[in-house]
Amino acid sequence: MESKGTFNTAGSSVDMTRSDEESMVDGPLISADALHSAIRREFHTVPTAWHAALLSLLHVVFVVLSVCVAALCVLKLGREDVCTSVLGPVQGDSVVVFGKVGLWLLVLLFTWCVQHHHSRARCRGYLRFYRQTQGLKHLPLTVHSAGNVMLLVVMAARLSPTVHAYMLLSILALELLVALPCLLYYTVIVMRFNADRATPDVSQEEHSHNFSVSSLPTETGFRDISSLEEVVEKQADLIEYLKQHNRSLSRRLLNLSAQH
Template structure:
């Protein structure tokens, strides 16, 4: 009897090599809590500005304005850290084989950092202009009702929070859909077959740079997968040798 006959082989043995092992199991991107925290902080800062503008007396409006400036600087640092954390998470997903989703969300996940940076730059420009034109009279303009600095910086923060909710909300919906899909890595679902042949043959209308990037990502993924398979083979070989040794000892006894 031929024990290598496919009819006697387990289903797992006939499965594609790339589909074997737990390392190909779907790994969701856990960026939703991170960006949700970012939205919460932006909302708290906006609410703080509104409260300071409403409850503090006019003599304290300058202090409230400078408190908001400190909060804006802190918020930018938090946004920078969150941007690095999110990029790291997406990079791990890319190394797991989800290259198309990584590229599709590259700009989207960076927009919050750009928005906060742009808003801070605008506020810096306005602060510079007010200091330049008002000079020593800046303190007196802090108490000018609706047009006081605390009012406009609070308004800016509220508008920023509104845009962040739109952008981040869209991103969260996209990641939520991706996490629920449970798709296998691109190398297993055929995404690479549309533009790249098994030996790197280019189709007539393919974009050269994009194809090279995809090939490089695919090679990186296959190398990592090959390393994992080699580690498993070594572990299986070690276990088999141990089992054989135990069987020989039992027979000797």
């Protein structure tokens, strides 16, 4: 009798559990189309290509104007009255230095903007693009900062006005020859990325894995330590992206459940 009572109690609890599960299943379901449209991620372009092109143009204009100012106002190879009427009491080399500081501030702002947009692209799952441009996006700021150091050394040396002007123009020309190709190459990479409109790296790897796992031979192990560190870093980026992706999907599912 006692065992039968116990059995009935257990059976009632099982029935209650089943009834709860059935009530949850019988509730309003989310349609597949609504769920697919909510989960699907739209491609977001990286707008820094136009910023890099504009910065390249400003860099070229600055160097051309600096050459003109140095030739007319420092080396005095042309009409000096033009420098006096335009610049006033300010010396020509001082104007070039002030312009150099302003250009460096623009490069600093560009680097911050690039870091912001690339971090957002990384959060959206484009880890390969983030790693490809990781060193390139900081190179213009490094070049201009090194140019500022060289300029300070030239100014502290207290050279003659002619030598000072030629050294100043040499530093500006060297910066242009190094920073401009970097900006143009970065612009090409970002424009290709925006034109491809590729899916996140996780989707690409899953798609390629489905076609290659049955046909291509696999290799176990690593050849060197550098490849192991690269794989570990990629896995860490991938895990961080999947965490953010799961949180985003959870919020969308809760919103769709509340709507229905």
